[in-house]
Amino acid sequence: MTIPIIIDCDPGHDDAIAILLALAHPEQLQIKGITTVGGNQTLEKITNNALKILSFVDTDIPVAKGAKGPLLGTLVTGEEAHGESGMDGPVLPPSRFRPIETGAVEFIREILLASDEPVTLVPIGPLTNIATLIRAYPELKSRIAGISLMGGGIAYGNVTRTAEFNIYVDPEAAQIVFESGIPITMSGLDVTDKAAIFDDEIEALKTRGPVSVLVGELLDFYSIFGKKMGYHGNALHDPCAIAWLLQPQLFQSKMLDVTVETQGIYTRGMTVGDLRTKTDRQPNVNVLMDVDRDAFIRLLFDALAILDARYVQQASQGES
Ligand code: RIB
Ligand code: CA
DSSP states (O other), rough: EEEEEEEEOOOOHHHHHHHHHHTTTTTOOOOEEEEEEESSSOOOHHHHHHHHHHHHOOOOOEEEESSSSSSSOOOOHHHHHHOOOSSSSOOOOOOOOOOSSOHHHHHHHHHHHHHSSEEEEEEOSSSHHHHHHHHHHGGGGHHHHHHHHOOOOOSSSSSSSSSHHHHHHHHHHHHHHHHHHEEEEEEHHHHHHSEOHHHHHHHHHHSOOHHHHHHHHHHHHHHHHHHHHHHHSSEEETTHHHHHHHOGGGEEEEEEEEESSSSSSOOOOOOOEESSSHHHHHHHHOEEEEEEOOOOOOOOHHHHHHHHHHHHHHHHHHHO
């Protein structure tokens, strides 16, 4: 059964890998569109990065630009981790594709109205576009099957001790999404930090086909920040939100009542999970807590092998 999805992203090294993982499995995930949001870098830069990735694998999926920054305040980028371009490391050729004229929120609305079945949203950047859609068109919630997002962390943050980047950038948007009543599966740091790829696996990628090599080179750059932060291995944050859709059995999760703190001095942007057994609120979020890391890496390697073969076939057809 193919799941129709929309990926909302801020590429971003791990966003790019998440998009590639989804592209490898059209028999399971039908990408109806990609929307972009200011986050890891400015909207222009991350939109350009999304288009470059699609062009590299010769896949023309509509890309619509969304919010430049959060609902309140100014954009805090992830330049320290993702570099000046937002996807530093390998030099990709200019994209042959351009973004569509329609804005992200209106594009998502068009897709939802046109789809003959509810669509799954996969936000892997700040939640500004998704919150704006929910506020502007609450009646469309019934056309959203669910949200598989990368963001948050019950145990800890990565920008502050309590807040993870995607939530930290736009806590007000995150609160709107988490309070929306739409079924949410949250790939927070509790699971994504366990979904780590190690140096020897990155080296192995660079001995394989062109798409695998690209991912290896992306990870070479992305792991610089991880090492600086003392991480063991390179957390593949955003691909978890796609991997859960592809193989949910790789993950362990628990239903929690999760809300987003927007006021705290030390906790603004924190996804506050209630781990007590008895509360007066119903759990609203399926929080991923653990992953079979080896199987997750196999899923990624197998997906990249599919894209490598497709790349070589397209290249040979282009020459003939
Ligand atoms: O905290 C990890 C998240 O922040 C990922 O989505 C990564 O792309 C960055 O945006
Ligand atoms: Ca991201």
